[in-house]
Amino acid sequence: MSDRFTITLDGRNCPATSGETVLDVAGREGVSIPTLCHDPRLDPAGACRTCLVEVAGERRMQPACAFRVRPGMEVTTGSERIARHRKVLYGLYLADHRLDGSGLPSENGSVNRLREQAARSGALVLPPVNAPRSGRPGDSNPYIRFDPDLCILCARCTRYCDEVEAVSAITLTERGAATTIGTIGDSGLLDTSCELCGGCIDTCPTGAMTEKKSYGIRHEEMEQVRSTCNFCGVGCQVDLKVHNGRVVKVASPPPGETVNDGNLCVKGRFAYDFIHHEERLRYPMIRGRDGELHRASWDEAIRKTTEGLLAVKEKHGADALGFVSSSRCTGEENYLMQKLSRAAFGTNNCHQCAAT
């Protein structure tokens, strides 16, 4: 099936395989083509029009994200025509977008990819079009905020919700200039099928879908720390965004890089308040004869636990003990837990909360 051939990209011969898009080949060859509506996890939409290129024999410019390569195809990614197209297209985007004092797309904290692309294109300055695009200001869900003034209608969020999560809580709604991202009856996300995975936030290129809790904290002021989510044993990778020594946001690494392929669940993405919670346990404690908990060392704590468990075994037998592991543990940790149960204490009473 996979025919190999060459195409010409800006006059250069490049290897290509049938089924690939122009964007696939360009990406491999290091040829930069701007995109906004493209997400490798989604079917190409070709809707944002930023990636239009010229293909010899095609009367119209074609979207690189969707156009499939053919043997001998000649593609041009830079020409006067493409430059004019980008200049006016970005001008239109800017006329339909919230701008900051510099006349470039605003950032509400998240990265706005339109900002850099528009600056590079020398976008035409047009008066604001004042599209009647509504948001859902009354949506009381605790996590996800939709900012219609930053939305470019690329539909990555709705397509992600449908194609990746199979949840379809949000949809393109209305028509023409009024088109927006909506829900049934404009209800809040908590009253829809939304699972609050927040994937819409990660895929949004402009920050129109953004996180309520960290709203307004500038991305340049955040440090990024790659870590492993500890809510379950899958091992999703997370990028902790740290501001003034506190985790203020959790993002997924980009698709294609880690086991979770750009996805996270509601817990991994939003349930990070425990990290800095004042009641969080940071060291072992042992209840003393006074009935109060007292700080202890790990050695003391483990010794105390061992004594207690061995005492039960001696008095009632090994099967009086039971070991319950957590789905927050990794596979390796679960293995050690059952080994502890069976080899060290001699009982098969071993369970894990996700085993049912």
Add this chain to the structure above:
Amino acid sequence: MDKAGARREEILERLEAEGGVTPESVARIALETGVPEADVWGAGRFYSLIREPGRRVRVCTGLSCRLAGATHRIEELERSGEPREEVSCIGQCDRAPAALDPDLELIPGTGTASSVLPDDPALPVNLGGADPAGYEALAKAQAAGPESVLGIIEASGLQGRGGAGFPAHVKWRAVAGQAERSRYVVCNADEGEPGTFKDREIMERRPHLLLEGLAVAAATIAASEIIIYIRGEFRDAKRSLETALKEAAGHLEPFDIRFANGHGAYICGEETALLESLEGKRGMPRLKPPFPTENGFRGKPTLIHNVETAACVPFIIHHGGERFRDLGRTGAGTKLYCVSGHVNRPGVYELPLGVALDELVETAGGYTGSPMAFSPGGASSGFLPMSLRGLPLDFRSLDREGSMLGSAGVVVLNDTVDLVAAADWQTRFFDDESCGQCAPCRIGARFLRNACGRFRTDGDPDALLHVEDVGWEMEEGSICGLGMVAAKPLTSAMKHFPDAFRRQR
């Protein structure tokens, strides 16, 4: 994502039956069909006939109705307090100013019924003739076999009558040559180009001719299912076809023919938006390639034809391709020209393809007043000055002038018309009907609407700065044909009538 076995194709019809989109109707339909609630909501809110519940009169604001006093009618209704909605062209330009009652039945304007030429069997469509349920052309085509029919269609030079003028035989062969055996014929009866009402007349006067043409196409490309996607506002036309289908029963037995209603979206006249709509989705055009002939309805090869194109087929089968071809002047065959605006007898006239404006208007009883401009092919073709009245009204000649024959909805404007206002109405039409999918059209159409509106109010030509750039980008960068032509009314008016766009005060 749909549940397994979800019945998405039903949701728009169900929304219509429920009286429109409400959270309750959407939740119920989602539950019954297995389509996610949000998708039912988003699809329903796309279509103007179902997006909101409630009974109301719909007043046409198309160019011909505006010329005939639609604005006055709207003001009257406003005073009466009757619920009303201003809607895009409803395809009754010859009965302007037109409206629809709350049941979508026509409230015609002052004009009488549409004019057509008297019975003339030498005309392929012959709107004035009888419409017998004979189906002899179908029998003849079936006897001749697909290869022979394809040859006849090719020899006829028949070009698609929906607007693009694509050679019919190329499409037929493209579908016939697919490896996939499951194929469809879809009839595009979603006539909506402002100034156009020819398909409506065919469906009302010659329904058998249309059904026969579609059946010949289906037999030739080995499709058994024929779907007629008919404009929701065309109640009379649909009744006419339903009656004809009953009368024809025996002849059309091998074919599964059904109707699908449009729900109020001009864009669904675009073939891929139509397919999306048939599949129960928002009418947002698909990217091409792939073309419907390869990947159409339900992803299967699909032959999509405009009503008029299909209605030409029986004549071609009866009389041979050459006879049809030779009827034309600068292109093949006859063409149904819709004439409205400032002419004495608005109507549909079947004349040789390539007739010039004066001859056409003479057939339509002559000009009313002193003509100043004309649109040769509906809103999409922009405005041309009378100095171009000698152009053959065909696909090629108008294309060369940066205009188009399109659906041949000819609208004549005399010198009583404020051309800026006319350009403004047409520009608003495209902004109202843009699907919103791609930025050049969604934002560009709104930009043009604002620019033209501001110039109309202030008379300051600065409001029109960058109209040319934006128009260029809409033509170059939009996904579909709507975006490509949406700037035409304004840019053509500015080009041909520069005086109207100078500083006004």
